[in-house]
Amino acid sequence: MILQSLIDLAAREGLVEDPSYQQAGVSFAIFLNRDGGFDQLMDLRQNEGKRQVPKKLSIPKRAGRTVNDQEDFLVDKSEYVLGAEPDGKRTPEKLTVRLDLFRSAVARAYEATSQPELNAVIGFLDSADERHRCVQQAEGFKYKSNDLFCFEVEHESVHDLPAVKQYWSEQPVGGADADVQQCILCGRDAAPVEKHTQIKLMGGSTSGVALISFNKPAFESYGWSGNENAPVCQKCADSYSTALRRSLDTSYPDPKRPERPLPRQSVVLSENLTAVYWTDGAHDELLENVGRINYFPESEASLLTAQLQSPWKGSLSGSTEGRFYCLFLQGGQGRATLRDWRTQDVRNVQENLRCWFEEIGVAGDRPRPLRFLLNSLAVKREGYKLPERFIRSLFLGAVFYQELPLVVLAAAVERNKSEKTVSAERAGLLQAYFIRKTKRRTYMGLDESSDATTAYRLGRLLAVMQAQQSRVNRNLNKNITDRFFTSMSTRPASVFPALMALGRTHTRSLKEKPGGYFERKIGEILDGVMPVPNTFRLAEQGEFALGYYHQRYSDMNYTKAKGAAEGSESSKEEGDDDAE
Numbered sequence: 001m002i003l004q005s006l007i008d009l010a011a012r013e014g015l016v017e018d019p020s021y022q023q024a025g026v027s028f029a030i031f032l033n034r035d036g037g038f039d040q041l042m043d044l045r046q047n048e049g050k051r052q053v054p055k056k057l058s059i060p061k062r063a064g065r066t067v068n069d070q071e072d073f074l075v076d077k078s079e080y081v082l083g084a085e086p087d088g089k090r091t092p093e094k095l096t097v098r099l100d101l102f103r104s105a106v107a108r109a110y111e112a113t114s115q116p117e118l119n120a121v122i123g124f125l126d127s128a129d130e131r132h133r134c135v136q137q138a139e140g141f142k143y144k145s146n147d148l149f150c151f152e153v154e155h156e157s158v159h160d161l162p163a164v165k166q167y168w169s170e171q172p173v174g175g176a177d178a179d180v181q182q183c184i185l186c187g188r189d190a191a192p193v194e195k196h197t198q199i200k201l202m203g204g205s206t207s208g209v210a211l212i213s214f215n216k217p218a219f220e221s222y223g224w225s226g227n228e229n230a231p232v233c234q235k236c237a238d239s240y241s242t243a244l245r246r247s248l249d250t251s252y253p254d255p256k257r258p259e260r261p262l263p264r265q266s267v268v269l270s271e272n273l274t275a276v277y278w279t280d281g282a283h284d285e286l287l288e289n290v291g292r293i294n295y296f297p298e299s300e301a302s303l304l305t306a307q308l309q310s311p312w313k314g315s316l317s318g319s320t321e322g323r324f325y326c327l328f329l330q331g332g333q334g335r336a337t338l339r340d341w342r343t344q345d346v347r348n349v350q351e352n353l354r355c356w357f358e359e360i361g362v363a364g365d366r367p368r369p370l371r372f373l374l375n376s377l378a379v380k381r382e383g384y385k386l387p388e389r390f391i392r393s394l395f396l397g398a399v400f401y402q403e404l405p406l407v408v409l410a411a412a413v414e415r416n417k418s419e420k421t422v423s424a425e426r427a428g429l430l431q432a433y434f435i436r437k438t439k440r441r442t443y444m445g446l447d448e449s450s451d452a453t454t455a456y457r458l459g460r461l462l463a464v465m466q467a468q469q470s471r472v473n474r475n476l477n478k479n480i481t482d483r484f485f486t487s488m489s490t491r492p493a494s495v496f497p498a499l500m501a502l503g504r505t506h507t508r509s510l511k512e513k514p515g516g517y518f519e520r521k522i523g524e525i526l527d528g529v530m531p532v533p534n535t536f537r538l539a540e541q542g543e544f545a546l547g548y549y550h551q552r553y554s555d556m557n558y559t560k561a562k563g564a565a566e567g568s569e570s571s572k573e574e575g576d577d578d579a580e
């Protein structure tokens with residue numbers, strides 16, 4: 001199915017020519033009537049300066065002549081078409097052999113198609129008189145031995161007749177002796193290709209890699225694994241490899257409008273992993289948005305969200321009908337490996353993208369590109385070095401609305417602990433992880449309800465106490481988060497008393513009245529969470545981090561808004577010692 005859709009893409013965009021035809025310069029057209037009688041010889045050559053140039057036509061692919069006798073189909077030199085030659089270099093016997101070969105090829109086609117125009121050509125070839133009249137006119141035009149002749153019967157070009165084209169494209173490439181097998185993609189009998197076209201891929205050899213080795217049995221039956229067990233004809237192989245190359249290219253010229261490149265349909269996700277995607281129709285904007293999963297400049301963030309918010313209001317050009325396809329290629333030395341492939345309806349993919357960008361943007365903050373999300377999970381921010389499967393799972397999550405795997409949660413928790421903070425990127429990932437895992441939208445932004453889990457609420461607690469500390473003393477080398485984030489998020493009971501004691505000190509320093517803001521807030525959060533658990537499991541550590549981030553983000557926004565309203569320096573008082 002996926003190969004077939006690539007072949008359809010190649011056909012829709014006009015990426016490949018029929019490999020059984022080729023462009024060649026033809027000098028003369030022999031005009032015949034329906035009975036094979038010679039009408040006249042038409043000179044197709046055009047004057048270019050002092051030269052006479054044959055007319056470029058699409059003709060049946062030529063055999064590639066050797067010294068041996070080898071006819072071409074329907075369009076050939078005079079020694080094959082007329083049994084004559086202007087320079088007197090061939091013996092009559094040789095010319096007879098060549099004429100016979102040419103006639104046999106036409107006769108085989110007539111047998112297969114019963115096309116009357118082919119019968120007219122045979123009648124002409126069988127009549128020495130008719131051919132002789134044609135040769136006389138050719139001599140009048142001073143024809144040369146390598147001039148090509150084609151046939152027209154009652155002004156219909158014989159090699160262009162649909163039935164003839166069909167017949168010829170079904171002939172095995174490489175002649176009748178070739179080992180013919182049924183192509184598993186188009187079903188036609190043809191000589192299978194021996195070598196698949198090479199494709200330039202991130203992580204592959206610079207000269208390109210062949211699509212040969214695939215780890216999914218489904219693909220082996222689709223012909224990716226070689227031609228012995230799954231024959232693919234030349235046309236199908238050309239079509240899908242050209243469609244892939246076109247999708248991987250940043251500026252592949254549009255064959256229909258060469259001045260304008262076709263839009264790119266792939267994204268490089270790591271050192272050697274590339275996602276390639278396409279649809280079966282005109283969905284340029286959707287394809288562009290899929291590319292934006294990986295990266296978009298910050299300036300485009302609001303545009304992107306606005307656009308995705310309103311796909312049903314008609315702001316997206318193109319139809320929502322159709323099918324979306326995606327495959328993952330991993331480049332290695334000498335080969336490309338297909339890691340995975342997926343397909344879904346275009347309308348679902350649009351909705352999936354909207355959800356993705358919404359879920360990874362925390363509490364209405366702008367979403368972050370996948371590249372940054374990956375960096376936030378990696379040591380030294382080298383996200384491109386994360387395992388292929390890991391990166392792929394996030395891209396799949398974005399495009400196909402899949403749950404994010406546990407390793408994403410684990411990596412986010414791990415980085416939070418070692419950096420002693422929760423970044424916007426990791427908070428977004430945790431949000432998406434929990435929303436998808438639990439199907440609860442409550443993870444979308446600050447949850448102040450008593451339904452929130454103990455871990456989430458203790459995360460909030462730490463954030464509130466951090467805000468309180470910032471009021472007391474902003475210039476600490478090691479603040480409350482630095483000291484307590486890791487221990488509170490893993491074994492809270494052991495450090496809870498120390499944390500609360502520090503909080504009481506801060507309350508006294510602030511000289512807040514009993515029941516002041518912080519005391520009240522802390523009381524609310526702790527209502528019903530006692531006793532504090534001894535340990536938090538991985539998922540709870542993730543919830544702790546999310547609670548912490550949501551509370552920090554909300555406090556910061558509150559402070560910013562308050563600062564803006566007062567128009568004073570007070571905006572700097574609290575919270576802008578950002579945890580990021």
Ligand SMILES: [Zn+2]
Nearest residue numbers: 183186233236
């Ligand atoms: Zn085929």
